[in-house]
Amino acid sequence: MTDTIFGKxxxxxxxxxxxxxxxxxxxxxxxxxxxxxxxxxxxxxxIPKLVDAEPEDQSLLGHLLLVAGKVANDxxxxxxxxxxxxxxxxxxxxxxxxxxxxxxxxxxxxxxLSAQFA
Ligand code: 5GP
Numbered sequence: 001m002t003d004t005i006f007g008k009x010x011x012x013x014x015x016x017x018x019x020x021x022x023x024x025x026x027x028x029x030x031x032x033x034x035x036x037x038x039x040x041x042x043x044x045x046x047i048p049k050l051v052d053a054e055p056e057d058q059s060l061l062g063h064l065l066l067v068a069g070k071v072a073n074d075x076x077x078x079x080x081x082x083x084x085x086x087x088x089x090x091x092x093x094x095x096x097x098x099x100x101x102x103x104x105x106x107x108x109x110x111x112x113l114s115a116q117f118a
Contacts, residue, residue, distance in 0.1 A: 003046075006097035010044045020071050024063050027071050036105025037077050041068050047098040050087045068100050077104035 008014045010026050019039060020027040030038040041064050047053050053061060065083075072081045081104035086093040 004097040035103040041100040048096040
């Protein structure tokens with residue numbers, strides 16, 4: 001499997017401010033924020049895409065969701081945020097190391113994604 005920038009970040013090879021970290025994942029601010037709050041929950045274990053996850057990754061995937069909720073609360077956006085996982089090039093994924101986006105701080109009900117499912 002090829003390494004990515006997130007592999008280097010989670011291993012500490014590229015200095016980054018972790019706003020949260022534990023044995024399974026780290027959370028960093030997105031370098032190109034798409035909302036006033038835009039952070040990334042990145043597992044230390046590199047799974048390229050969500051579709052590559054296996055049954056044995058179930059507890060890790062659940063852990064990432066729990067961390068996302070906790071971090072959103074800690075950042076003061078627990079009452080309103082969007083959680084996004086882009087999967088594959090067609091899904092807009094650019095870094096092939098699974099990660100969750102937490103987006104908040106702007107209206108999330110008036111954009112293209114919401115309109116699509118309205
Ligand atoms: P994707 O498009 O793969 O779902 O999301 C990748 C995200 O990682 C993008 O929002 C991009 O701005 C962010 N990103 C890419 N490289 C870096 C980096 O070196 N540091 C940080 N903090 N974010 C990055």
